Amino acid sequence: MDYDGKTVAITGAASGIGHATAQMAAQTGARIIALDRDAGALETMRADFVARGWAITPVEVDIGSEASVRAAVEQCMAAIGRVDLLVNSAGIVSRGMFETTTGEEWQRVLSINLSGSFFCLQQMVPLLRAGTGRAVVNVASLAAKRVSYTGGVSYTAAKAGMLGLTRHAAFELAHEGIRVNAVCPGPVLTAMTQQAIPEEERRKVVAMVPLGDWLRPQDVAASILFLGSPAARMITGAALDIDGGLSLVTGASFESYRNSRQ
Template sequence: MSKQDFEGRVAIVTGGAGGIGSATVQRFLAAGAKVAAFDRDQGRLDQLKAASSGPVSIHCVDVTQWDAVSEAVDKVEAEFGRIDILVNVAGGGSPTTIQSATPEDWGRIVGLNLTAPFYCIKAVAPAMRRVGGGQIVTVGSLAAFQMSFNNGVSYTAAKSGVLGMTRHAAFELSRDNIRVNAVLPGPVMTPQMDAKIDAKSRAAVPKQVPLGRWLSPDEIADPILFFCSDASRGCTGTHVIVDGGLHVGAQYDRETYFAKRGE
């Protein structure tokens, strides 16, 4: 059996109708899993279901609300009989400064990026315990280590908190054979990013990234599936950065770097 064979397993993907979320849903379906997609956008959920060839159930859920999360998780377990995997993708931010951000802005962004994954982890743990274990992956951000350029301090703080939560949850849930890890994307061209970014930033990013391009949602979905598969059975409480090399901190683009060296 392939170490990425998910036949008979059930995965929940939050933010499942977005760019990274929908790519992850399709990857799981292709690998044989049954998938429940959580998202706040019913229209995009309907589009996801129409575009999917495998067993996917859709749930219009605000993952920042504990009661809604708990109810949706119960529905998934009742429908599919088990829950093996949780992928927390839902997230987002706003380009506020400390001066311009309101207390409501702070609470909303931290709630979506940090509190919501906590709610989902708390909700699925009993179901995973009942089947002897599971895998949890939260999508963080390179902002866990560097300040976010496109979003504000609330986003940077929340994504940094994702790593602390991942470590702590990995320790507590290890006794239940539940592994907890994180995937930290860099610049990913999702439909949401495509809609909000300006032409200057769109052109500048590839020059800053050693691989010389934006990443695709599929390139984030692949390491998510790795952490959910038996290929990573020795990994918990850790993370992988998927950013095209942006984190190496080069001060020059590739052309300038090699030009200075006569190459």
């Protein structure tokens, strides 16, 4: 996958899947528009990329705010003028149970995990038109098709909504040659995951995944860049599962499945 001369805009670029995608794209020659709300993390990222000789334009934005997104996109338009691939990766995790989830928490998660992706995609259509790649990849989750074990109901609902957003945007924007797809990662071992899940629980996840490991952010990044590349030129409205086979599991580990047949 060669992104030489391309411009890749990534939300949530300063950490996790977004950061891994930015690094992988930059390694192949892409200019990165790094969108994140953490100004300090953006500055650290900028310094690292500059030291490596990678092109980066950091843009501070709160994607839960339509006004903030609009201002960020205007900044991108003035600085670069086009986007070849937009990656909507920013998100947060909710931890409450169904009955204890407050209205405030529900709105906060949906505003960032779903509305933010809508705002970014909607506002960046002119930039995508001006580019040659004309691709969008939304980072959903396996939870969009099942339930989230690390997040709460608001997280599951937002990620399911992301798939609806992907399908509808893909349909409406296809006549302009803009492709919109989603990836649905299973358990990804990010810094946030390591903080949220005790080591013993992380080992249980490994036992459940048929391929026997957590996903790394780089695993998801590679799939994102595939969907954003000419190799996927006739793929739009799709949701690609990247889960180590976890979606094949019906509730029991492989060992339990095998033992029941011996």
